Amino acid sequence: MSLQTDVEDLWQRKQDGLTADDASAEDLTVLDEFLAALEAGDVRAAEKQGEEWIANEWVKQGILLNFGLRHTAEREYGGVTYHDVLPLRKTDDLNDRGTRNTPDGTTIRRGAYLGEDCIMMSPSFVNIGAHVGDGTLIDSADTVGSCAQIGENVKLGANTLIGGVLEPVEDAPVIVEDGVSLGAGCRVTSGFVVGENSVVGENTLLTPRIPVYDLVEEEVLYGELPANRRAFQRFVESSVSEHEMIDGGAFKPAVVATHIEEETLEATEREDALRE
Structure with a gap:
């Protein structure tokens, strides 16, 4: 299955009642792979087709799933405690670019x-x-x-x-x-x-x-x-x-x-x- 198919399947299950409490390790792996693809520039929330910009609905679905299928956790950044469903992005790849x-x-x-x-x-x-x-x-x-x-x-x-x-x-x-x-x-x-x-x-x-x-x-x-x-x-x-x-x-x-x-x-x- 492709990443898009995996995300769309997870989205449908979310519509059918899947919650953060129900999400499996495999489900969270799909979400992690999706975030990595965004960070690498392999997938985008919108792309230009001809003269018009079109939203990639499945990409926006994947982003919303990361909010809906994860629990808020206490995290640290720069000595400050904050609470979110996701950590901040690692930046060790930026220097190479x-x-x-x-x-x-x-x-x-x-x-x-x-x-x-x-x-x-x-x-x-x-x-x-x-x-x-x-x-x-x-x-x-x-x-x-x-x-x-x-x-x-x-x-x-x-x-x-x-x-x-x-x-x-x-x-x-x-x-x-x-x-x-x-x-x-x-x-x-x-x-x-x-x-x-x-x-x-x-x-x-x-x-x-x-x-x-x-x-x-x-x-x-x-x-x-x-x-x-x-x-x-x-x-x-x-x-x-x-x-x-x-x-x-x-x-x-x-x-x-x-x-x-x-x-x-x-x-x-x-x-x-x-x-x-």
Whole structure:
């Protein structure tokens, strides 16, 4: 049987009433093998098919099974006692990839993948199921949520939040494609897709509930930022602006996307020089 078949069989048994008390040593071995496959990059929570990112439902099922079929245990990390169903990820493989995580607060949960030549600054956190591509920078105070797919040569500015999407299992997670630069304080949530080589300004919120005004193609989009865009947060007039209770009008957040300007590219190239 394949790993996928084993996980899908275990998922069905969980739906039929299997609990952590009932799980056998063989069941837990399947879950351990599944986590190892995630950490090696052999399986992913979502993959691009054509122009669309599709969730691998069985992978998300495997992640949920690791929560549902294990008992919480007391654990130690950096002299601190914590309680969780899983230990943190071992990092002895990162050195062989040229990936570095600075001390005092870089936390990687089991089931997360970091590629080659990544930099993970402290404090930062990468959750289970996340896939971080080669050459990507995770800056201080960043969070990469469960199942998020981060491409190669991505720059996550300090204090950036990449949201996690675990359930429902058929929903694609947050996607940040290759070459993207997110400014400090950005938030990307709820399965939003950031197209490759885009540059996003500081403190921009990217979520399917906020419109993206793409001035390049002159269209309004939800849930995605096209490739090769410069994007930033703005506020547009709200439909409740004329309500008598709101003196001076009301405004709602929006994202404006334009062509990438030459000076924007020069700024990102200067950041690249710091890594060389």
